Amino acid sequence: MDKSSVYFSPNTPLPIVQLISNVLQMTVVDDPSRYLGLPTIWGRSKRKALAFVKDAVKKKVDGWKQSTLSQTGKETLIKAVASAIPAYTMSCFKFLVSTCNEINSMLSDFWWGNSTSTGIHWKSWEYLGLSKNDGGLGFRNLQNFNDALLAKQAKRGSSPSWLWSSLLVGRSLIQNGAMWNVGNGRLVNLWSDCWIPVLPPSPLNLDKGRLNTPVSSLINWSCNCWDLSSIDADLSPLQSSKIRAIPLLADHFQDKLI
Incomplete structure (x- = not known):
């Protein structure tokens, strides 16, 4: 139980908090932090809920800006690291278009810029997302990537969990x-x-x-x-x-x- 903790709503009376935590022998925490890389508590705002993904990409990109990188090096980092950061969260949730655009904007600034400026964007990010045979660089379209990951999860639905099966039954009744x-x-x-x-x-x-x-x-x-x-x-x-x-x-x- 050393690794376990319990979180209560701010409206929970203190005697109830103390009683339950004593029975469970768990530490009471104010912030349940994350589980499997995702926030344990999600607010009403999708934009705020997904902000941690954008912040993680920004932190990576800001660190790379301090180094002198060739365009080949930048391409490798964008494809292998930056585009992979939101992958797990994208396999669970449909991202807002605005969040995808903000991440794309950061990566575009990194690609065209240097340690002191964002540089001149000679081509749009959509153009750079085309395959190399079509003149682009094959950078991921995050919206399409998000949809593909969610579709892959749906494809696994041939043996869905009990909870998911229950939700599908409820959806069928409503429909x-x-x-x-x-x-x-x-x-x-x-x-x-x-x-x-x-x-x-x-x-x-x-x-x-x-x-x-x-x-x-x-x-x-x-x-x-x-x-x-x-x-x-x-x-x-x-x-x-x-x-x-x-x-x-x-x-x-x-x-x-x-």
Whole structure:
């Protein structure tokens, strides 16, 4: 138990803290630090949560700036070290585009600059990310790298953990019971999506779903009313009355999955 510790919410009463820590025989800590390189506690801000990755890259790059490096040396450090720093975290979380851009900016400054300035950026970082056959240097596109790592994790889902399997079951239940709240009808498939407010939610006609006809084709915005003449034959009296009862507010209102 020497390596174990326990962390409590700041709102936990002191007697409870003392009781539980005594029972567990663990030291109470104010900062649970990190586990497997990741922060144990994540705040609401994704930007702040991922700041430690950006700081780690910056620390490395700042250390390299003190040395006189050839472009070959810089290329090796960027590919082998700097681009590898966020790899583990990227395999767990989807990074913000802004965080990827900030890391790219630091690496670009390092590539073009020297110990005293960031230099002139003769080519964009996107161009340098092209393969060498296409004129670039093959530097990683961090957003694509992030997506690839997450996709690799998903591919391992053939034997997912109990927790992940449980979450997938919950997601399936939500998706099966979800229904579209029609705004302007442009995002909703008339035939294959659940959008008519009946219980249980069910699509109008899955066989016709491939037609990809939007619900907006039934809306006459000149009178803010439904025109069901084209699908009357496919509707029951209940479905027809439920559709006509859906309020039409304005063409700029978006459809929402609820």
